[in-house]
Amino acid sequence: MRNSWADSVENTATDNVGPSGGSGASASTRRSSYVPPHLRNKPMGAEPPAPSPGGPPSGNDRSGFNGPTSGSRWVGSRPDYGRQGYSGGGRSGGGWGGRGGGWGREREVNPFGNDADVDLEQSFDQENSGINFDAYEDIPVETSGENVPPPVNTFAEIDLGEAVNLNIRRCKYVKPTPVQRYAIPISLAGRDLMACAQTGSGKTAAFCFPIISGIMRGDFSQRPRGVRTVFPLALILSPTRELSMQIHEEAKKFSYQTGVRVVVAYGGAPINQQLRELERGVDILVATPGRLVDLLERAKVSLQMIRYLALDEADRMLDMGFEPQIRRIVEQMDMPRPGERQTMLFSATFPKEIQRLASDFLANYIFLAVGRVGSSTDLILQRVEFVHDGDKRSHLMDLLHAQMANGVHGKQALTLVFVETKKGADALEHWLCINGFPATAIHGDRTQQEREQALRTFKRGDTPILVATDVAARGLDIPHVSHVINFDLPNDIDDYVHRIGRTGRAGKSGLATAFFNEGNLSMAKPLADLMQEANQEVPEWLTRYASRSYGGGRNRRSGGGRFGGRDFRRDSSYSRSGGGGVSYYEGGNSSGGYGNYSGGYGPGVTSAWD
């Protein structure tokens, strides 16, 4: 038995029958024609009894958001919920107002594919027995804020509902990751949250599960049923289109057969198709800011019914480039105010000044830091090499050649090369290609089609080298990236952290190589500090540069010190009476102040874990 948190369920059930209830649908029934309301949400042919809409009778609005949830309300009483083949669990038109119209009849595409159903007889308890919980002891966890709900150890002790539990199993998650263990109970208790957790540690699921579960148990019968305006209940914002797509994909898995509908909206793609998706109903909207503003201005979307707001890569969303847009969406549209909605901010890095900005969006929030913030896992081996600008290309070629010659990496080993500029990305891609290296590039000046194509061929291994700007630095979960090369170092240590976090995922080890020269002096100290904290070998020459303490350096480390996750409310400069209790649930600092993610998630487990 592996001892990882989200280890894969052994390939028990292969090629089982598809999810019960949906097996009758063929491709030809996918696209539905108009269905009169009284026939919606009913499978073709027979009419199964429709369960009454569950959930507390007065669960609308704020109730349920300010206290702990009261245990399993419907899990036991509706054991079949998750097995219904039709979204909405058979709710008929009226009782679930605003839940889209007409989409219920359509067979929900199985996001897990045909062979993905797991042995549904297995229980979490069986699966988890024997797992070594010592792996958690080394992970420093800090929480602050009032009345922090205690963490859980297993998915079984979280009341997410049977349908979500099945999806967790289908995802082959066996055990919650540390950030999930803490964040999910906090979130289920209705609390606002600012969470820092290492790259690849399961943040997407940490905010998706409680949102989905909350929507399932809530009563939103008063949701307006606009003809041209839709009223999502949850909004998830992310800084890049590809990340939004990825979150959408994940969220669809988590909400499969729950009746909760997830729609994505982002720029660079035709808006009409997105509008059609929205019109079919939306509970959770995943979006990039620009396109969302567009939709809001056209009154295609209203944020009036938003109960959950999640910002992924939240520090990014609030940095200079994005902050005005985000404020506009969150503060100047029809979004409920803090306290009337539940807000969750997630990132691997959280500079203090950004925390300060972010606190405008939060009400009595809990700060959570899991693992040394921004730390790469131990699984990433970091190297720095001194390379003059003029030597970078030939040096890169040496690295790529050596990598191939090594044979250590299989054919599918992928290399991600980060450069500073879009022009530089194109130039390097071209240069690699004419030198016989199968490379492609992704950056913001390429068309959305080109961007998606580049990512696709990279993932597939058709072009195992991807040259990228920072558009690909955050959140993207690309399996088999074994090497991240910082051809140009970023100017911000946090960006470095996110970049190298593209490797060392899913339990695999990874290598990160950076080219350093006189142009990167401001990075010497933060880089040396970071590497030292991550138990990496710091070259002596870098230490020398670091000791010279070049100004600036954007050394606004997301923490500094032993582990960066520091609640800015605890700063002396920010003195507020009773700034919230601080508690340490776990052993704190036993391994030098960074999380040891040894073990990882096992093969075959892919997910959006940033």
Place this chain on the structure above:
DNA sequence: AAAAAAT
């Protein structure tokens, strides 16, 4: 200064 994000 650069990158991202609406048309």
